[in-house]
Amino acid sequence: MKNIGIIGTGYIGLVTALGLAEFGNKVICLDIDEEKIKLLNQGISPIHEEGIEELLNRNIKEKRIYFTTNFQDAVENSEIIFICVNTPSKDDGEVDLSQVISSAKSISKFLKNRKIIAIKSTVPIGTLAKIREIFSKEGKKEGEDYELAVVPEFLREGKAIYDFFNPSRIVIGAEKDYVIKSLKEIFSVFNAPIVVTSPLTAILIKYASNAFLAMRVSFINEIANICDKFSVDVFDVIEGMKYDKRIGGEHLSPGIGFGGPCLTKDLMGLIKMAEKSGYEPDFLRAILEKNEHQVRYIVYKVKDQLSDLLYDYTISIWGLTFKPNTNDVRNSLAIKIINLLKNDGANIKAYDPHGMEEAKKLIKDIKYCNHIYEASKDADLVLILTAWEEFKKVDFLKLKSIMRKPIIIDGVNVLDPQEAKKYGFIYKGVGRE
Numbered sequence: 001m002k003n004i005g006i007i008g009t010g011y012i013g014l015v016t017a018l019g020l021a022e023f024g025n026k027v028i029c030l031d032i033d034e035e036k037i038k039l040l041n042q043g044i045s046p047i048h049e050e051g052i053e054e055l056l057n058r059n060i061k062e063k064r065i066y067f068t069t070n071f072q073d074a075v076e077n078s079e080i081i082f083i084c085v086n087t088p089s090k091d092d093g094e095v096d097l098s099q100v101i102s103s104a105k106s107i108s109k110f111l112k113n114r115k116i117i118a119i120k121s122t123v124p125i126g127t128l129a130k131i132r133e134i135f136s137k138e139g140k141k142e143g144e145d146y147e148l149a150v151v152p153e154f155l156r157e158g159k160a161i162y163d164f165f166n167p168s169r170i171v172i173g174a175e176k177d178y179v180i181k182s183l184k185e186i187f188s189v190f191n192a193p194i195v196v197t198s199p200l201t202a203i204l205i206k207y208a209s210n211a212f213l214a215m216r217v218s219f220i221n222e223i224a225n226i227c228d229k230f231s232v233d234v235f236d237v238i239e240g241m242k243y244d245k246r247i248g249g250e251h252l253s254p255g256i257g258f259g260g261p262c263l264t265k266d267l268m269g270l271i272k273m274a275e276k277s278g279y280e281p282d283f284l285r286a287i288l289e290k291n292e293h294q295v296r297y298i299v300y301k302v303k304d305q306l307s308d309l310l311y312d313y314t315i316s317i318w319g320l321t322f323k324p325n326t327n328d329v330r331n332s333l334a335i336k337i338i339n340l341l342k343n344d345g346a347n348i349k350a351y352d353p354h355g356m357e358e359a360k361k362l363i364k365d366i367k368y369c370n371h372i373y374e375a376s377k378d379a380d381l382v383l384i385l386t387a388w389e390e391f392k393k394v395d396f397l398k399l400k401s402i403m404r405k406p407i408i409i410d411g412v413n414v415l416d417p418q419e420a421k422k423y424g425f426i427y428k429g430v431g432r433e
């Protein structure tokens with residue numbers, strides 16, 4: 001069992017910390033956000049993930065984890081330090097490394113005894129050189145005071161705890177046996193293949209994986225939109241595709257496109273990396289463009305039912321988070337679509353089971369409601385933008401009785417079209433006209 005430091009206690013940092021503590025490691029979790037640290041030490045999770053508070057409270061009670069803002073404590077008392085700060089996009093799509101750089105500066109003072117600094121954040125090629133420069137300015141020597149590794153993370157928000165304990169693979173990007181052995185000791189508890197490779201390759205594995213997932217979303221959305229034209233149900237098409245092992249059925253969910261904190265920013269990051277190297281990544285650009293187009297396609301579906309200008313219409317939005325089972329609204333396409341509808345004059349009433357507090361920070365002048373029926377009262381159209389399970393339990397009779405017009409645009413194909421139609425709704429899914 002090891003002493004582990006986590007720098008940046010956000011979605012990835014917190015889940016990683018709790019998972020490693022659960023395996024018996026001693027974990028010190030650091031963040032610069034004092035409020036977050038205070039909450040966490042009280043056993044309150046700032047993020048919504050199934051089972052997270054149970055894990056948090058158990059590991060605090062068993063004294064396997066605590067939370068701090070003190071870099072000296074976190075670095076000096078850890079053998080391996082995982083950097084888990086965020087790497088958002090700049091306006092031009094390039095990766096903003098400011099959190100990585102600032103955390104590396106804070107760590108550098110306390111490096112000694114060959115601490116392993118493992119980067120879990122998704123970072124572009126060139127980041128390790130920047131970190132080495134920061135450590136070197138502090139007089140720290142690689143091989144003596146510290147070692148570097150890249151250990152990308154692949155878990156999915158909404159299923160983060162499950163994914164942490166059931167990873168598809170572990171990728172260790174490191175050159176030296178000492179580093180590889182130490183990291184393997186931590187990760188060999190998982191029943192998953194461990195891919196040991198160079199740090200550069202580890203970086204590209206992460207970017208390529210996310211680009212591939214984004215491609216599957218854009219691909220199936222393209223097919224779904226074509227299905228709409230021919231009144232073919234896209235799920236029947238998927239059913240006939242998925243048995244081909246080269247294709248498979250996973251991650252083929254037609255809808256509003258990919259949002260959230262990772263896929264878009266990582267795709268843009270990879271595009272920028274390629275461009276800087278002198279390569280024109282036309283295919284990756286097309287994936288991104290298709291995703292932007294899909295948002296407009298959803299807005300078009302709404303206007304097709306109501307009108308080009310939406311001043312006289314009230315739209316009931318079900319779902320604000322970028323996917324179900326999280327409270328994360330970062331880069332949520334639901335928010336993007338609401339803004340487009342608002343720009344055309346629509347009056348918006350919205351409900352989300354867990355995302356409303358976060359959404360209120362991003363979007364003010366809409367009415368937040370306590371349930372789908374409050375959001376749908378006197379609405380001209382229901383637009384579903386997150387595939388929450390609870391939406392499937394809708395009472396269609398009640399819904400129809402309170403709406404001004406019985407129209408449902410299901411942007412995430414969460415409802416049963418036949419059921420909706422049975423109750424007299426005009427129902428339009430994506431690839432299920």
Ligand SMILES: NC(=O)c1ccc[n+]([C@@H]2O[C@H](COP(=O)([O-])OP(=O)(O)OC[C@H]3O[C@@H](n4cnc5c(N)ncnc54)[C@H](O)[C@@H]3O)[C@@H](O)[C@H]2O)c1
Pocket residue numbers: 007008009010011012013030031032033036084085086087099100102103106120121122123153154155156157261262
């Ligand atoms: N969220 C995901 O599903 C996911 C999945 C795989 C990989 N990743 C990658 O993991 C990284 C983290 O993503 P996230 O969603 O957990 O981010 P996040 O924004 O939720 O968490 C980052 C945390 O770092 C803290 N922080 C910022 N600057 C700091 C500093 N200088 N020192 C210490 N702490 C600092 C912030 O206060 C925040 O709590 C990103 O690179 C992301 O691409 C995320």
